[in-house]
Amino acid sequence: MRDLREDPSAEASQPTSTKRTMPKEHREAVRAEKRPVALRLHAVEIEGEVPFHDIDMQRVVWHGHYFKYFDRARAALWRHCGLVSPTDPTGRTIFRIVETSCRHLASLRYPDRFRSLAWFESTGELLRVGFEILGRDDGRCYARGHSVFELAGSDRELPANVAAALRRLRDTPRSVA
Amino acid sequence: MNAAPPRAPLRLPQPRLCGQRIEIEVADCDLGADGCVWTGCYFEYLELARTAVWRDCGLEAFFLGSQDFGFVVVESRLQFLAPLGAGARCEIETWFGDSKRSLEMGYELRRLPDRELGLRAQTTMAVLDARGRLCVSLPAPVRACLGV
Numbered sequence: 001m002r003d004l005r006e007d008p009s010a011e012a013s014q015p016t017s018t019k020r021t022m023p024k025e026h027r028e029a030v031r032a033e034k035r036p037v038a039l040r041l042h043a044v045e046i047e048g049e050v051p052f053h054d055i056d057m058q059r060v061v062w063h064g065h066y067f068k069y070f071d072r073a074r075a076a077l078w079r080h081c082g083l084v085s086p087t088d089p090t091g092r093t094i095f096r097i098v099e100t101s102c103r104h105l106a107s108l109r110y111p112d113r114f115r116s117l118a119w120f121e122s123t124g125e126l127l128r129v130g131f132e133i134l135g136r137d138d139g140r141c142y143a144r145g146h147s148v149f150e151l152a153g154s155d156r157e158l159p160a161n162v163a164a165a166l167r168r169l170r171d172t173p174r175s176v177a
Numbered sequence: 178m179n180a181a182p183p184r185a186p187l188r189l190p191q192p193r194l195c196g197q198r199i200e201i202e203v204a205d206c207d208l209g210a211d212g213c214v215w216t217g218c219y220f221e222y223l224e225l226a227r228t229a230v231w232r233d234c235g236l237e238a239f240f241l242g243s244q245d246f247g248f249v250v251v252e253s254r255l256q257f258l259a260p261l262g263a264g265a266r267c268e269i270e271t272w273f274g275d276s277k278r279s280l281e282m283g284y285e286l287r288r289l290p291d292r293e294l295g296l297r298a299q300t301t302m303a304v305l306d307a308r309g310r311l312c313v314s315l316p317a318p319v320r321a322c323l324g325v
Contacts, residue, residue, distance in 0.1 A: 063250040063300075064220030071217065093211040099187075100216060101254040147216075 040130065041172055043119035044077045047136060050112045060107035066143045067102065070131040073118035074147065077129065081120075082165030094162060095127065095149040102131075102145035113137065123169045126150050187256040187297045189283035190274020194323050197230035197272070200289070203265045213260040220253070223284050223298055226269040230282075234273075235322045246316060247305035248280065259288065259295040267295060273323050277314055279303050 048069060056062040078084065083095075108114060113136040122128035126148050133143040155163065207218040231237040239246050261267060266289040274281035279301050286296035304312040304319060315323075 058247070060249075063253060064217060064224065067217045067220060093213065096260070097216050097257055099254075099256050101252070103252050104250055107249065 039121050041120040044080045045115050045117040046073050046076050050108050050110050052110050055110045069116045073116035077118040093152040096152045098150050099148040104143050106142045108142050190281040193272035195234040195273050197233050198270045199226050199229045200268050203261050226271040230271045248302045251303045252301040255298040
């Protein structure tokens with residue numbers, strides 16, 4: 001496995017089996033991958049540095065670790081919004097993850113520094129959180145994803161501080177990033 | 178409350194090529210404060226399953242030693258259906274989809290012994306040539322491993 005950044009001018013190679021190549025416009029469109037317009041409520045960001053133990057034998061960050069970087073930003077977002085923790089003080093689950101995804105657009109390497117962003121995209125019955133990982137120095141988008149959470153119990157069972165934070169969240173004026 | 182966008186059911190790759198099953202047991206260190214497996218640990222479970230199916234169909238040799246091809250994960254999608262708790266045993270079924278351009282893999286994790294579906298997942302891997310450039314179709318040796 002190789003890092004795509006090693007050859008930034010790399011074009012799609014000719015496949016082993018056929019001589020077809022991807023049209024240039026298509027390649028550029030894929031590379032640019034226009035950012036979808038989405039609500040970014042309460043966006044927060046944290047900074048991090050790729051630790052050596054997150055690198056696989058291809059010398060890039062193993063894809064599963066990006067979710068750790070997402071989760072750190074998610075925790076910061078929830079603290080920022082007063083949601084504090086996905087569990088209550090007794091350890092009972094308040095929010096349960098139901099879905100997550102990640103698109104890997106480039107590979108982070110040791111010891112890259114990055115910014116991990118998280119924001120709410122939806123605060124309805126399901127809380128949808130968007131994520132991005134950007135290079136701190138080059139501003140490049142390395143990964144983009146989302147997670148969806150649901151309340152594990154009913155609203156009545158929520159601790160008072162979490163219920164209040166959720167109400168504030170729902171009352172937030174909406175804006176488009 | 179604001180209306181959340183509806184959740185589309187995760188579409189898994191079809192047909193199921195080179196299917197393989199492994200069993201795992203949840204380790205205590207994978208548990209979060211709520212006693213359930215933390216999200217990120219599922220990627221390690223899926224990686225164990227992926228390794229098994231790649232070894233079984235002969236792709237692991239490309240992954241580990243070949244200078245001819247490289248593989249990069251470009252997308253992962255997971256849908257959580259039932260949490261796993263301490264000491265849970267589960268079975269992960271893994272397979273390849275019939276994709277012409279990339280390696281698409283599907284996963285289903287079932288809790289044992291009742292075989293309740295706990296997770297559906299899908300990963301897409303792009304294939305790079307020896308110079309690190311994207312192959313726009315699966316190379317013949319890779320297709321041969323999949324039997325397509």
